[in-house]
Amino acid sequence: MPHIMNYKKINIILLITVFYVISCAQVSYSCSLALHDWQLIFFYKIPINAPFIPLSEISVIQNKFSKAVTDRILWVIKPGILSPYLDFIKSFFSGWVADTKWEIIPNSKSVIKIARSFSNEEKKPLIVGSDKNFLKIAVFFDANSKNNCCQIVLAQDSRLRCVFQDANSPWAQEFNMQSWYSLIFYRMPIPGTIISFSTYPIDGTRSSIYEDHDLVELLLSKKCLMRRPDLVVDPYSFDFPDLPE
């Protein structure tokens, strides 16, 4: 008997779910309090020599190796303007990958050939190659705030080829990764109107570096932003719509 009652309940829930999904059919992206309807108004894609910040590289290695497997990471890239500041950039991160010594190797040879050149060394380095790098710049306006709330996204696409010459289980993998930085502000990107600054991936997930909840509350109370309904709690709807290829 309890089973039959459950099935009746499920049928009713199915019907209510249909109503609910129809009533919420419009795709919206929300922050923790406000509901945004991001409209892409500007998009530009530029090929770049090297990634600005090795977020994807750090994330991929940490995901594969939870503990330190080497004391050297060789980053095979076309050296770019930020290359000299790699150690400074790494100082913002934690974990064994960031603590390990990174060396920039110009991509004159393939990662496999570079890895093979260390065959006779006792301690083998981890080789990470980044190529096919593109920078995507996108600007979104929030239609729910009469286009006063704006989001600027810097997304970085890269192809990563990683090789580690472990004696027992050598590893060679390829990943197509995207990292991004997002700045959300109200009208002007100046102190006092910045709502949030976030980035992806840090430890494999989106990380919020700065959030001004008081500003969001103020804008919501003045009806400058649309309040997020309690029922809209999709955890994947926090960021921005997919960027064009």
Added chain:
Amino acid sequence: MKIKSVPFKFVFIIFYYLSCSIPISAQIFGEADLERLIMKHPMMKNYDKKTGHFKNTPHELRNVQDLKNENASLTLELNNIELEEIKRAKGSLEADIQNEDSFWNDVVSDSNRKQLLENKIRDNKELIERNGNPGFSKLYPIIDDMCNDIFVSLYDEKKVILNKLPRYLLNKPDLEGKDFRQFWNKPSSVILENYLKHSYYISQMFPSVDKTILFQKVGEYK
């Protein structure tokens, strides 16, 4: 004759006035029988009323032992791919490989296969924990697709669609002792917790659930 013709003229004038004025002064309404449209949808052929699940979809009820057997087989396949990956990486690092592009194509192909297998194993494990019941996360995409199909068939930007639903009354749930308003008389977290436990029933407490529902136009989210 004259006496009878007066009301006829009167009714005719009112009708004429209304028929002329409605399109100018009022919103245009359409109507839809959502229940009939749902039942007509091809996906409903898979719907099992007894269990409340869609057969041949990720929402299907599964046998736990079948899931365990499937996972054992998938894990074996995954291990074989990993062994193949190690063998390939070892080969490429020990001697020159003829075609590096082909090597990386194989790496990507195996990586994609592994990803699919890992996802399947993870989904099956979740299902085993739920005794084979996939839950609502698998129901939403199906409902979403159905709603989109129904929406497309109904969409008319000039009309507000009125729904005829349902044809039967839902029994009001017994909420005695679960009403959050008791909290004002006796502020106790137990009352709020009890209220939240029954939020499913409470969500059905819209007073007009058995009446016509007026859908808002797209973009007017309040």
